[in-house]
Amino acid sequence: MHTQSIAEVPSRRIRTGVRARDTLTEALFRDPELSGVVIPFSKGAEIYGEKEVAEYVYKVLSGSVRTYSVLNDGRRHIGAFYLPGDIFGVESEDEHSLSAEAITDASILLVRRHTVMDVAKRNQNVMGQLLHCTSRELRQARDHVQLLVKTAQERVASFLLEMSDRLSGETVELPMSRQDIADYLGLTIETVSRTLTQLGQKKAIELPTSRTIVLRNRGALAMLNS
Amino acid sequence: MHTQSIAEVPSRRIRTGVRARDTLTEALFRDPELSGVVIPFSKGAEIYGEKEVAEYVYKVLSGSVRTYSVLNDGRRHIGAFYLPGDIFGVESEDEHSLSAEAITDASILLVRRHTVMDVAKRNQNVMGQLLHCTSRELRQARDHVQLLVKTAQERVASFLLEMSDRLSGETVELPMSRQDIADYLGLTIETVSRTLTQLGQKKAIELPTSRTIVLRNRGALAMLNS
DNA sequence: CGGCGCCTTGAACCAAGTCAAGCTCTGTGG
DNA sequence: CCACAGAGCTTGACTTGGTTCAAGGCGCCG
Numbered sequence: 001m002h003t004q005s006i007a008e009v010p011s012r013r014i015r016t017g018v019r020a021r022d023t024l025t026e027a028l029f030r031d032p033e034l035s036g037v038v039i040p041f042s043k044g045a046e047i048y049g050e051k052e053v054a055e056y057v058y059k060v061l062s063g064s065v066r067t068y069s070v071l072n073d074g075r076r077h078i079g080a081f082y083l084p085g086d087i088f089g090v091e092s093e094d095e096h097s098l099s100a101e102a103i104t105d106a107s108i109l110l111v112r113r114h115t116v117m118d119v120a121k122r123n124q125n126v127m128g129q130l131l132h133c134t135s136r137e138l139r140q141a142r143d144h145v146q147l148l149v150k151t152a153q154e155r156v157a158s159f160l161l162e163m164s165d166r167l168s169g170e171t172v173e174l175p176m177s178r179q180d181i182a183d184y185l186g187l188t189i190e191t192v193s194r195t196l197t198q199l200g201q202k203k204a205i206e207l208p209t210s211r212t213i214v215l216r217n218r219g220a221l222a223m224l225n226s
Numbered sequence: 227m228h229t230q231s232i233a234e235v236p237s238r239r240i241r242t243g244v245r246a247r248d249t250l251t252e253a254l255f256r257d258p259e260l261s262g263v264v265i266p267f268s269k270g271a272e273i274y275g276e277k278e279v280a281e282y283v284y285k286v287l288s289g290s291v292r293t294y295s296v297l298n299d300g301r302r303h304i305g306a307f308y309l310p311g312d313i314f315g316v317e318s319e320d321e322h323s324l325s326a327e328a329i330t331d332a333s334i335l336l337v338r339r340h341t342v343m344d345v346a347k348r349n350q351n352v353m354g355q356l357l358h359c360t361s362r363e364l365r366q367a368r369d370h371v372q373l374l375v376k377t378a379q380e381r382v383a384s385f386l387l388e389m390s391d392r393l394s395g396e397t398v399e400l401p402m403s404r405q406d407i408a409d410y411l412g413l414t415i416e417t418v419s420r421t422l423t424q425l426g427q428k429k430a431i432e433l434p435t436s437r438t439i440v441l442r443n444r445g446a447l448a449m450l451n452s
Numbered sequence: 453c454g455g456c457g458c459c460t461t462g463a464a465c466c467a468a469g470t471c472a473a474g475c476t477c478t479g480t481g482g
Numbered sequence: 483c484c485a486c487a488g489a490g491c492t493t494g495a496c497t498t499g500g501t502t503c504a505a506g507g508c509g510c511c512g
Binding site: 069079091092093097098124130135136138141142144145146149150 | 362376
């Protein structure tokens with residue numbers, strides 16, 4: 001359920017294909033046949049819930065998003081982080097398998113799922129992009145699996161390298177909290193914190209502020225990355 | 227690289243759609259346009275290697291298969307097990323992201339990847355099945371991620387329930403070794419062994435032989451399953 | 453019957469978790 | 483403009499679940 005209903009918030013209908021400047025990564029929503037609605041979500045707002053019917057497909061225009069599930073013992077597990085340009089919520093099942101929340105204030109483009117599907121049926125190119133999109137998620141999920149069999153240092157190093165790649169810069173402004181990172185890496189918040197401190201002591205990274213991380217020695221991190 | 231080349235082994239060309247008895251789960255290869263070749267692999271034989279060009283798509287007819295990768299420190303990580311009826315090796319990239327090996331003697335149906343792709347382009351139904359197939363893999367990968375943040379007991383219990391579901395019976399004949407299970411669950415062989423012993427002591431399972439496991443108390447296992 | 457894989461069990465050790473305290477921002481109201 | 487509250491982060495001391503190392507058992511095949 002959207003905490004902000006579509007009717008309540010200012011939004012503008014756009015033709016996704018005709019946005020003048022599109023530096024964003026995913027090609028899928030560039031197709032002129034796919035129109036959508038832009039919705040702002042404030043920090044912490046739920047975008048959709050686990051087991052909810054998957055009515056839309058989503059693209060991050062600004063801000064960042066986490067998908068997660070809560071285990072029966074109360075622990076939260078984060079499936080992925082989505083940054084501007086990323087598409088999320090693509091499911092082949094009818095319901096979402098994870099919940100999604102805005103990590104920061106974010107503006108999200110929503111396109112009706114059945115619109116995408118209908119276009120995909122006619123337009124081979126869109127179908128190909130959809131398949132590509134799913135299999136990128138698959139690759140990420142497999143990478144995530146490999147993360148979780150490593151040591152704490154390796155996990156944190158891999159995470160930093162991943163973020164640096166996706167935000168393309170040596171200085172990484174993390175949108176997420178230590179708790180988010182911990183739940184993504186399958187560690188505790190204390191272990192994440194300690195490990196970052198250790199990486200700082202090793203001169204592999206610098207921590208000007210707790211959310212700003214400068215990669216000083218990519219090689220050293222990559223070494224840990226396995 | 228196939229350790230047994232296609233030319234060397236007895237095989238018969240079949241029209242996958244016209245097999246009289248098809249109790250096997252995946253619909254994809256039932257399409258009459260998709261013809262393939264059946265190849266036998268002996269226990270331990272490599273079916274394809276990581277980073278190898280993905281020339282075929284595979285379906286297990288009998289026996290079982292594991293996909294895996296070897297980390298730089300020598301540890302092996304198993305991505306998935308495939309049982310009769312399962313399709314594997316579907317990649318949207320051009321190369322396989324994991325290696326595949328026969329766990330037991332197995333007969334595998336191979337269909338050329340570009341054949342599948344070509345048919346999928348014309349046949350909406352086949353494309354849908356392909357998408358479905360990829361997203362089932364995605365769901366499995368996400369389940370696998372969730373496995374790896376649990377305790378040893380939970381992991382082993384989940385594994386047994388998964389196997390019991392897929393082999394549909396309370397008595398599970400495991401095709402894989404303790405080492406395979408350990409590498410799948412991100413544990414050591416000793417921990418897997420100890421945990422099975424513990425589950426036996428709790429009367430949740432019985433172990434008539436080391437490869438035969440009888441689920442005595444599904445509820446108790448499901449409790450651990452989170 | 454003997455050898456070899458595979459599996460189990462025990463004991464010591466260690467990486468990460470837990471519990472607890474204190475620090476550092478940031479925003480808010482007096 | 484400062485004081486204070488609260489959330490988020492770090493650090494320390496102790497505990498623990500799982501690994502490591504080592505030995506021995508079981509079952510299968512030649």
